[in-house]
Amino acid sequence: MNLDRSVRVKASVLVVDDKPDNLRLLSTILTDQGYEVRQALSGRMALTAARIRPPDLVLLDVKMPDLNGYQVCEQLKADEQTRHIPVIFLSALDRSPDKIKGFSSGGADYITKPFQESEVVVRVEHHLEIARLQARLERQNAQRQQEIRDRIAMERELLRSNKDLEQFAHAVSHDLQQPLQSILGFSKILSLQYSQLSEAEVGKYLWRIVQAGERMQQLIEDLLAYSQVDVSRSLEVVNCDRVVAEALDNLQAAISQTGARIAISPLPTIKGKSAQLIQVFQNLIGNALKFTRPDVPPDIDISVELGEGEWVFRVRDNGIGIDPQHYDRLFQLFQRLHLSDRYPGTGIGLATCKKIVESHGGRIWVESKPGWGTTFFFSLPKL
Structure with missing residues (x-):
């Protein structure tokens, strides 16, 4: 295995030895091979150099x-x-226990002194290539894991979309049919029996048609x-004080009608x-403005904590x-807990809240x- 010089020059080797002559010799050998060489005369200097700019x-x-080489290696591997x-030991200690200690401390190889120049070059080249291959495998593995996560997220979104479609089908077949049948039924009565009806009866049937039409429109x-809640991740900086102010402005008629008291704590800026x-x-x-107790004005507090x-x-x-027995179905589509004649609504509002909050990476509960x-x-999520 021979790495060409253009590849070698990109690799950085940190040479650590307390003897300047050894440093000069090893630096010359590796520089001639095209490597970038840095030097350290002690274990502590080596640790500092490696942490400031990690070598290859x-x-x-x-x-x-x-610090002896084993201690330096252990600290490098703990960081x-x-x-x-990869760490290659250089030592005159050539007994098996010394080599075993080197590998146990995290070393990748062990070269005994005196060394052959060609041996140092080949082993450095070999372990750099292993490190490159390992880094490539780790990148590929991370990419595959991300692809799996993306696929799982897509499958979940498809399942959610299918569930939404089922619920929309239910809306068309049931929730939309009810007001439509009311409109058709009362319209037929007016069409067939108009001449026989009193003015009050005609007015009553017309009012029922208007009510059914308004419910269908809502x-x-x-x-x-x-359906238009965008689940993409393109977010902007949002001032929540302004968000609440606009929501309250949209509800001003209901606030005035109910005499509601609304307290708002300072709210954060988010994405x-x-x-x-x-x-x-x-x-x-x-x-909160709708589901009130008789003769009790709404008292609403809006606050936040980190x-x-x-x-x-x-x-x-x-x-x-x-x-509490209704908590589980509260955020599902078309789930209404009260009769529409007393508390009008479609059973979609809280499901919309849940979808929006989850699309922002949050959760909602009651x-x-x-x-x-x-x-x-x-x-x-915090900005």
Whole structure:
């Protein structure tokens, strides 16, 4: 195996020996072969040099006054930055126990003194090539592992998409059919019996048609919002104070109507998608404005605390609360816990929140006590 000079010159060899004559000789041999050679006169100097700029290989004398070669090698192998560097021992100690100790301390090879120039050249060349091959294998392995992770993520996304399609099919066959049937049914009554109906009855049927149409419109808008959540990773710097301010602006009519009190703690700047995060806060605050106790104005607190590498946001209310037995299905599509005539909704808002939060690398959960209010939590990675 002969490496050409253009390849050799890229390799750096650290030569360690407490005798200057040995350093000069080894440096000359390796420099003539095209290697970049650095020198160290002691074990401590060698450790410092290797940590500042790790070489591709270390030629290491065993007998040195401060730290012997075995100790230097052990410290190199204990350091994540230098553990991969091949170490070749050079020593006049030629007994088997000495060689075994060298290999046990992490050495890749052991050359006895006096050495032949050709032997040093071949062994250095050999171990550099092994190190290159090993590094290439590690890169290929890391690439394969990343490809596997990407494939698993893609399969999970496909499974989630298939589940979404099933749920959309359910919406078309059931949730959208109900208001459509109401519209058709009342329209037929008006068409066939209009002349026999009183003005009040006509008004009642027209109002039912309008209600069904509005419900269908809301359902379609919520389905579109859910389907359009972008799960890609293109994120921007987002000021969460501005996000919440815009969400509240969108809910201003409901806030005024309910007389809600809303307290907001200072919120952080994160990386995310502003429009989607507005949707999360708008849905959670909107629920707090909707699911209220009779004659009790909504009291809503929005706050955040720093967790381990993430921000944990809280939206707390004093509303009707949620029975813990419903937690598991709360964030699923089309899951409604209350009759639509009392608390209107489509059962899509919280599922949309979950999809958005998870697309940002976070999670969402709830804590509640019936009759005492609800707190929604969601986490987002720290900037």
